[in-house]
Amino acid sequence: MKKLLVALSLVLFFAATAAAQTTGPQQAKAVKFGKLWDGKGRLWSNAIVLIENDKITSVTTNASDIPANAQVIDLSHYSGLPGLIDVHTHMTIYTDETPGKPMLKQLADNPPAVEVFLARKGALRTLAAGVTTVRDLGADQYEDIAMRELINRGEMIGPRMFVCGYGITVTSTAFKPGFNPPQGGIADGVPEVLRVLRQQIAAGADVIKMYASTGTDDDTSQFETYSYEEIKAAVDAAHQFGRKIAIHSYGPDGARDAVRAGTDSLEHATDLDDATIQEMVKRGTFYVPTIDHNRYYLDNWQKIGYSDGFQAKTKAFIERNLATARKAHKAGVKFAMGSDAIYTMFGENTRELAWFVKAGMTPEQALRTATSNAADLLGKSNELGAVASGYYADLVAVEGDPLSDIEVAIRNVRWVMKGGAVVVDRTR
Numbered sequence: 315m316k317k318l319l320v321a322l323s324l325v326l327f328f329a330a331t332a333a334a335q336t337t338g339p340q341q342a343k344a345v346k347f348g349k350l351w352d353g354k355g356r357l358w359s360n361a362i363v364l365i366e367n368d369k370i371t372s373v374t375t376n377a378s379d380i381p382a383n384a385q386v387i388d389l390s391h392y393s394g395l396p397g398l399i400d401v402h403t404h405m406t407i408y409t410d411e412t413p414g415k416p417m418l419k420q421l422a423d424n425p426p427a428v429e430v431f432l433a434r435k436g437a438l439r440t441l442a443a444g445v446t447t448v449r450d451l452g453a454d455q456y457e458d459i460a461m462r463e464l465i466n467r468g469e470m471i472g473p474r475m476f477v478c479g480y481g482i483t484v485t486s487t488a489f490k491p492g493f494n495p496p497q498g499g500i501a502d503g504v505p506e507v508l509r510v511l512r513q514q515i516a517a518g519a520d521v522i523k524m525y526a527s528t529g530t531d532d533d534t535s536q537f538e539t540y541s542y543e544e545i546k547a548a549v550d551a552a553h554q555f556g557r558k559i560a561i562h563s564y565g566p567d568g569a570r571d572a573v574r575a576g577t578d579s580l581e582h583a584t585d586l587d588d589a590t591i592q593e594m595v596k597r598g599t600f601y602v603p604t605i606d607h608n609r610y611y612l613d614n615w616q617k618i619g620y621s622d623g624f625q626a627k628t629k630a631f632i633e634r635n636l637a638t639a640r641k642a643h644k645a646g647v648k649f650a651m652g653s654d655a656i657y658t659m660f661g662e663n664t665r666e667l668a669w670f671v672k673a674g675m676t677p678e679q680a681l682r683t684a685t686s687n688a689a690d691l692l693g694k695s696n697e698l699g700a701v702a703s704g705y706y707a708d709l710v711a712v713e714g715d716p717l718s719d720i721e722v723a724i725r726n727v728r729w730v731m732k733g734g735a736v737v738v739d740r741t742r
């Protein structure tokens with residue numbers, strides 16, 4: 315009897331949890347906004363977004379369009395935006411600030427299952443920043459695939475994830491007799507690049523990531539690590555399988571070869587030469603400069619566990635990164651917002667938008683990098699990045715006018731809906 319009761323209460327608990335997560339997916343909803351920037355170039359006053367299940371059925375200003383049975387959510391004191399998209403995260407490289415243990419040490423010590431379980435906290439903080447979709451660019455042991463599946467099943471609350479498995483990278487460990495280095499994403503030479511890339515697709519990767527230069531964490535060096543032939547092989551193989559590819563390069567050489575090889579997006583790259591910038595304009599290559607992640611490293615280096623002494627180089631890199639972004643924007647390169655969020659940076663994902671405004675964008679142009687542009691880069695421009703009929707019901711309510719001050723979108727998120735379910739509510 316006792317056993318039965320326990321089982322019954324567990325069923326009830328899960329039913330309650332499922333209900334809380336979806337707040338009745340079958341019930342039609344109508345969300346009212348004072349202003350709505352729809353991601354398609356229109357600014358609505360007194361907009362009403364009509365939702366069925368996880369999709370938007372229409373946007374209207376006519377209250378008589380609201381179905382009689384619909385749940386009305388009144389956010390008329392707020393401005394509405396499409397759910398934001400962060401195209402460069404590392405959701406499973408999450409750490410907390412466990413006292414006395416630097417983050418780098420925590421990562422090395424945590425088993426993969428622990429990492430995935432902890433990552434739910436970063437996922438919630440990401441949602442609270444208004445980010446309802448991420449492109450996750452590098453994880454260990456397919457933790458990203460596990461997390462994507464848990465979120466899609468409703469077992470974990472978090473942003474919709476598009477993931478890459480292991481990023482493809484050159485050998486970077488010394489020879490040790492009797493020790494087999496972990497394979498993961500390591501690939502040297504075209505045949506190995508092809509094998510490792512195909513392994514990621516077999517594992518269930520949505521997108522391919524390749525590291526074409528040195529530079530990460532407190533290291534801002536910019537040496538190209540792959541040859542043009544290796545990069546070209548990866549780009550072509552990714553495209554052959556219908557996947558897009560994101561190529562990491564801190565420096566101009568890897569960037570030049572990545573762009574020339576046809577990468578879909580170029581991550582981080584600083585000191586881009588004019589010819590590469592022109593080539594990006596011509597090809598429509600997305601630039602994801604990730605300026606803010608180095609700001610995060612400077613603010614948190616002791617907690618992360620970097621050694622003192624890297625700061626001057628990183629500060630100089632940020633300045634050059636911003637200057638490169640300014641130049642690329644002026645030339646007409648397309649941008650997508652990527653935070654490179656890692657460790658405890660989740661929730662600060664959209665600070666990158668302020669750098670984009672510093673680089674010369676209007677707040678509206680900056681918002682496009684995290685909505686319509688990012689959706690294009692994901693190949694999801696008919697489902698994500700806009701508030702319109704047929705799109706996922708991913709909505710954000712902010713307090714203030716994000717089109718006159720980008721900080722409103724960064725700091726004043728009050729309410730978030732993902733796929734028709736309210737996941738953040740700070741309106742009360």
Ligand SMILES: [Zn+2]
Pocket residue numbers: 402403404451452654
């Ligand atoms: Zn990254």
